[in-house]
Amino acid sequence: MPVSATQIACTRLSFAWPDGSVVFDGLDLALGPGRTGLIGLNGSGKSTLLRLLAGELRPTAGSVRVAGEVGYLPQNLTLDTTQRVDRMLGIDAVRAALHAIEAGDPAEEHFATVGEDWDVEERTHALLDQLGLGHIDLDRTVGRLSGGETVLLSLAALLLRRPGVLLLDEPTNNLDLRARERLHAAVAAFGGVLLVVSHDRELLERVDHIADLRDGRVTWYGGTLSRYEEALAVEQEAAERLVRAAEAEVRRQKRELIEAHDKLAGRSRNARKAFENKRDSRAAMRMKKRTSQESAGKLLGLHQERLAEARERLETAESAVRDDDEIRVDLPHTAVPARRRVLSLDGVRMRQGSRATLEVLGPERIALVGRNGAGKSTLLDTIAGELAPAAGTVAVHVPLRYLPQRLDLLDAELSVAENVRRLAPGADPQHIRAQLARFLFRKNRPDQRVGTLSGGERFRASLAALLLAEPAPQLLMLDEPTNNLDLASVRRLTSALGAYRGALLVASHDLPFLHGIGVTRWLHLAEELTEIDPL
Structure with a gap:
């Protein structure tokens, strides 16, 4: 991406929570004009990254640079339900000044407040109409709005500011089908830098790029979610072939190491027989033994080194294969x-x-x-x-x-297994653990306290309990x-x-x-x- 086009740049960005949990360690990211869908597993740091870009969080190291005004719509909105709609939209002062001028008050401060924004009410009503909010009176209070209307109104407040950078975190979560369509259209029409975190497939079919956040790094894919999934499937098929090849190489190196051990054991037996039969002088026998041991050490070392390299290649190949297991249960x-x-x-x-x-x-x-x-x-x-x-x-x-x-x-204070036992008190504990493994709670994970789970894990635990x-x-x-x-x-x-x-x-x-x-x-x-x- 050309440097001149970059409007968001993270350089060696690191961030850790106060308890020491590391989210990012040296992340580099550059983002220019266009629509980007940011995806990743629950807990991978997507919302944290948006908060860093919006300036709500400060990096523990590295830098974040954003050119232009930033508009940020968080996943969980907290609003004052007593405030008026025009105040939430950020146009209350300009409206009041306009109304004062229209009423005949020529005070200079009113003109200074309005500036060049004489059409603010017309722009506001036009935008609200586009978002399906044309029925909302600017003088009413926010508390009378539904959750979906609140989300769209918050988006309208951002768009009225004409930001160059727009950050959206799961914007369609609480929207009905018609409201989703309107938000999709607003996203498609936005002309600046847009970064949206979402699991909404229809929304992600309207972006220009997919940024996949995994293990603290971003991998870029051109095109929509469908194009990303196609590219990922090809990558994963290639990665699985590399794993199979690496596994075969490890098996071959193990066989060669065993064969080398057998060959050296045969030589050792022959050397002992030669010594017992005393076919050579004692000095010559010692020299042969020393030479044989050095040769054996080099041969074994070579095979062990090759096996270690094969195992390292296998580990690298396995790390490229994603562990996105599916829940498999019989009910x-x-x-x-x-x-x-x-x-x-x-x-x-x-x-x-x-x-x-x-x-x-x-x-x-x-x-x-x-x-x-x-x-x-x-x-x-x-x-x-x-x-x-x-x-x-x-x-x-x-x-x-x-x-x-x-x-x-x-119950957030109980473990996953204990929560399941609350709803199935007659079930055998081992049976519960076996079933939880099918919900991807394996090894010691059933003993993890629910309050420490990520959002996706908590949902999985709730589904298992049900x-x-x-x-x-x-x-x-x-x-x-x-x-x-x-x-x-x-x-x-x-x-x-x-x-x-x-x-x-x-x-x-x-x-x-x-x-x-x-x-x-x-x-x-x-x-x-x-x-x-x-x-």
Whole structure:
């Protein structure tokens, strides 16, 4: 990338948390105009890198240089719900000055505040219309907005500043399908330097580059996520061939070392016989023995050196092969017969006013979709018995387990295995550990305290606790399960749900994920719950 085009540059960047945990050690990164998708496993440091670029964190060593104004949208927004929309957008002072001038107040400070920004209200309304927020009154308070509207409004506040660099951290997590489309369009139209952390496949199909953050280093791939996955598959196939070749070389060097040992042992036996038969003088025998030992030492040393080199090449080859194992479980006790009644909602009216009537039979896989604020989480909470309906009845006819967005199923102070035992008290501890290995908690990982797990690991532990619970769940409900998961974790979740044989009810805006788990029925929640054609 030409130096003149570079607008973000990290040189020998290092960062460690106060407890000494190292995130980066000598990272070099250069980023110019265009849209870049930053991907990587949960815990690899993606959000930390964005915070360093935004100036929220200071590197422990090295430097970060950013040319131009930076706009940063963090993953978890904390807003003052009492402030007005125009203040959140950063245009309240200019609006007040404009209104004062329009009312006939010619004070010089009003003109100084407005500067060249006479069309600020027109620009703001045009941008809000593009983001689907044209209905929002600039004088209303933020507290009346939904979570998705808050995210889009925060993005609008950044775009109104016309930043040269835009940093987005999982911007589509809480957006419904229509809001996602609008954010995708805003990303596609941005003309500066854009760096977005996301697991949203549709968003990552709109970028110009993929930056893969792994083991504290970034590897660049040109093109979209699909192009990246194609290139990665080719790389991994080549890496696996190198591993097989390196393994064969190690086996060959081991055989040659054994053969060398056997050959030297034969020579040693012949030397002993010669000494016993005294065919040569004692001095000559000692000379032959010394020469033989030196030759043997050199030969063995050569073979040992070759074996060590072969092992080193194998280790290097193995390090290039990614360990992105999939969850593989067998869950026969979750099976539901084809016509068995699973769930009945009869004239249910929820607290926010939406209504639902529903009958679920057999192992249906149901997607629950709808705009932000429609009440999808409220409906799941009502089915789970966490909220009482305002009217109507809810009847669950099979064992039910529910994983809400807040991931509060587990006790952070207990280990992974202890949390599973809480939900399956009759299970044999060794059986639990064997099953947890299939959820990729191997060796001592089941003994790790949940509070120390990364987001993806915590989700995996929660999923294991649900699926291994007693009695086995024959109705599983998940609320936005792919939020905050990296792409590998989404693949793992998809494969785990492939082994699930019960009924599935999933609230999600992630269409590729919903198609991946084989949804058989689509429900849309607005004022009423209705069945719709597949999306």
